[in-house]
Amino acid sequence: MGLRAICISRAIWVGAEEIAADVARELGFRCVDEEILKVAAEKRNLDPSVVADAERRKSFLANFVADIRRGGMGELINYIPGQRTLPTESDDIRVVIRDAILETANEGSVVIVAHAASYVLGPRKDVLRVLITGSPLARAKRWLAKSGGKSPREAAETIQASDQARAHYLKRFYDVDSEAPEHYDIVLSTDKLATEQITQLVLQAARALDTSPVAAESGWGDLPGAGASAG
Numbered sequence: 471m472g473l474r475a476i477c478i479s480r481a482i483w484v485g486a487e488e489i490a491a492d493v494a495r496e497l498g499f500r501c502v503d504e505e506i507l508k509v510a511a512e513k514r515n516l517d518p519s520v521v522a523d524a525e526r527r528k529s530f531l532a533n534f535v536a537d538i539r540r541g542g543m544g545e546l547i548n549y550i551p552g553q554r555t556l557p558t559e560s561d562d563i564r565v566v567i568r569d570a571i572l573e574t575a576n577e578g579s580v581v582i583v584a585h586a587a588s589y590v591l592g593p594r595k596d597v598l599r600v601l602i603t604g605s606p607l608a609r610a611k612r613w614l615a616k617s618g619g620k621s622p623r624e625a626a627e628t629i630q631a632s633d634q635a636r637a638h639y640l641k642r643f644y645d646v647d648s649e650a651p652e653h654y655d656i657v658l659s660t661d662k663l664a665t666e667q668i669t670q671l672v673l674q675a676a677r678a679l680d681t682s683p684v685a686a687e688s689g690w691g692d693l694p695g696a697g698a699s700a701g
Contacts, residue, residue, distance in 0.1 A: 476497075479584065479586065482632045487583060568590045575587075599655045655675065
């Protein structure tokens with residue numbers, strides 16, 4: 471099989487999770503999202519919620535490590551209930567998440583949602599990198615239609631905060647100054663396209679890549695240093 475993995479990156483409120491699930495079902499692939507965090511957590515014996523916090527660039531781990539440096543380990547091992555080992559700094563957790571993505575992709579036949587997987591795997595010939603996005607206005611309308619009438623201002627503020635956090639994550643962990651279309655194989659907007667149409671376009675691209683002689687001949691060792699930033 472030429473195609474090993476599909477990476478779906480997304481802005482919030484574009485229906486990407488539904489699209490990814492439908493694509494995976496049509497192709498007979500697994501669809502993973504939070505599972506990446508579980509794999510990463512297992513590698514360091516961390517609580518998955520701690521890994522998720524680090525991925526969203528929350529300050530918990532930074533404060534925890536700073537506490538250890540100031541006062542020694544002592545009873546700080548109980549800082550996280552049920553924790554058996556000390557958590558690592560955010561940069562190290564990025565490496566753990568990256569390794570979890572690589573391990574999942576190596577298993578093949580998988581749709582990976584979020585976690586900057588497109589940057590982790592880079593321009594591999596047997597990986598389809600998809601960005602699903604949309605204008606802030608269109609995303610706000612989608613959310614307002616499904617949220618039972620929350621305020622437009624709240625929607626706009628949430629979108630802005632999410633987009634900023636996403637940009638900060640890509641810069642902090644992958645040195646991406648600005649996310650660009652060339653970082654992906656296809657970029658799709660939900661402003662005019664329905665989720666069903668986007669699903670079909672992703673499937674069309676996936677099936678075309680799957681039968682591509684270039685993809686079929688590619689191997690996981692084709693790209694030295696796989697996992698480096700595509701930016």
